[in-house]
Amino acid sequence: MQSYSTQPSKESGEPVIHDVFESNTGTWQYIVADHSTLNAIIIDPVLDYDPSTQTISTHSADALMTLAKKNNYMVDMILETHxxxxxxxxxxxxxxxxxxxQGFKPRIGIGKRIGQVQDTFAQRYGVPPEEYHDVYDILFDDDEVFKIGDLSAKAIHLPGHTPDHLGYKIGGNVFCGDSLFHVDLGxxxxxxxxGSANSLYNSGRKLLELADNVKIWTGHDYPPAGREKPVSWMSVQDHKQNNAHIKEGITEQDFVARRTERDAKxxxxxxxxxxxxxNIRAGRLPKTTDVGFRMLHLPLKLNGVEW
Structure with missing residues (x-):
């Protein structure tokens, strides 16, 4: 687990940010706190899963709780970008x-369009409605403002990767989920x-219209050869100048063509x-079957052979 934290001055109006990297899935998880009140949120936490044994474990999540407890944070919300x-x-x-x-239950939040995503994949995997309906406590509207202690935050709709995708703007920071990656990844x-490449282009332009010094904190990093360490944020200016897919001068037509070609591979x-x-269950476990199993469905691949 890699962790880093920012420590703003008490007069800054900026949050304390702890970024924690989960290397098995290349995921950045965040604890964002108001240092005055010690209220905090967690963004995009990971539940560990070993596909070779079908075993769930909680090392990554427990590390987040330990970090929050070490800093005396009270976690009010657990937020998903998508x-x-x-x-x-x-x-x-x-x-x-x-x-x-803590003695009280933090609320789980996500964007208001999650219902269409839940219905799509519930039908695909045979998830019963009672296991995914009303599992989120907060469904954010576009540009909805909310509080983290005394800090003001805003939910920003950033569709493209998925239709429900949100970013969270807190001070001079945007937690953009799976919208923009490191500039060398795009x-x-x-x-x-x-998903929609056109929508993602427009979401990317929305982010790049923010002030140059705003920090964009990504949801993942997969360092390529020549860059050893994962990086959690880059500035708007960094992306304008260097983002491989969406820097200044790249048109929507160029972006869509490049993104479509890349996705096909x-x-x-x-x-x-x-x-x-x-995840359409907000991380709740499937109900136990009559014979004592909790089941997930995996499609078979027949490689063109039928009998």
């Missing part, structure tokens, strides 16, 4: 454990149901099916 297709969310687990530790894929995420089934 329904992830590459890792399982620890939101429900953290909500349950933090409720025990942007996220758009080939999931409801990408393999499906390793934990695609497990992640989507759990």
């Amino acid at each position: 329904a992830h297709a590459d890792h399982i969310t620890a939101a429900s687990y953290l909500q349950s454990r933090l409720a025990q530790d 942007t996220a894929r758009c080939d999931f149901p409801g 990408l393999a499906a995420p390793r934990l695609l099916h497990q992640s989507l089934q759990m």
